[in-house]
Amino acid sequence: MTTQTTDKPATMLLLTPQCAGLDDTIGQTEGPFYTPNTPERTNLREDGMAGTPLLVTGRVLNNDGSPVIGAILDFWHADNDGVYDNVGYRLRGHQFTDAEGNYRLETIVPGLYPDRTRHIHVIMQGQNTRCLTTQMYWPSEPRNLWDEIFHPSLLMQVTENGDGQVAGFDFVL
Numbered sequence: 632m633t634t635q636t637t638d639k640p641a642t643m644l645l646l647t648p649q650c651a652g653l654d655d656t657i658g659q660t661e662g663p664f665y666t667p668n669t670p671e672r673t674n675l676r677e678d679g680m681a682g683t684p685l686l687v688t689g690r691v692l693n694n695d696g697s698p699v700i701g702a703i704l705d706f707w708h709a710d711n712d713g714v715y716d717n718v719g720y721r722l723r724g725h726q727f728t729d730a731e732g733n734y735r736l737e738t739i740v741p742g743l744y745p746d747r748t749r750h751i752h753v754i755m756q757g758q759n760t761r762c763l764t765t766q767m768y769w770p771s772e773p774r775n776l777w778d779e780i781f782h783p784s785l786l787m788q789v790t791e792n793g794d795g796q797v798a799g800f801d802f803v804l
C-alpha cells in the first residue's frame with residue numbers, strides 16, 4: 632500500500648506545529664458510554680445525589696491562545712458508585728463557551744469502576760476547529776500509574792474546597 636495518507640481526515644492538518652503556539656490537547660477514547668442529544672446544562676448535580684461536589688472551570692483555546700467562542704462541550708461521567716446512566720441523562724450535559732472561551736461544570740467527583748482511573752469524559756468542537764474527544768484526570772490518583780488510557784497532559788489542577796473540590800483545565804483545539 633502506498634496511499635497511506637489518503638484515508639486521513641482533513642483535520643489532521645491542524646496538528647502542524649505553529650510558532651509560539653500551545654500544544655494541542657491530546658485526544659482520547661470516547662469509550663462505550665457516550666449518549667448523544669444530552670440536555671443543555673452546566674450543573675449535573677441533582678438533589679440527593681451522592682458524591683463529593685465538584686466545580687470544574689477553564690477555557691477552550693485555539694493554539695495561538697485566542698478563545699474559542701461558542702464551542703460546544705458535552706460532558707459525561709460515572710456516578711459516585713462508578714456507574715454510568717446508559718438509559719437517561721444523569722451526569723450528562725452539554726454547554727457552550729462564553730465570549731472569553733470559558734466553560735463551567737458543576738457536578739460530583741466520579742466514582743471508580745474496574746480497569747480505569749478516575750476521569751471525566753468530554754467531546755468538544757468550535758465552529759472552525761477539530762472535534763476533540765478526550766478525558767480529564769485527577770492528580771495523586773493511584774490508578775493513574777497503571778491505567779493504559781491515562782495521560783499526564785490531561786491532569787486537572789484540583790484543590791479541596793470545604794466539602795468539595797475545585798478543578799481547572801484549559802483545552803487547546
Ligand SMILES: [Fe+2]
Pocket residue numbers: 662664709747750752
Ligand atoms: Fe469512562
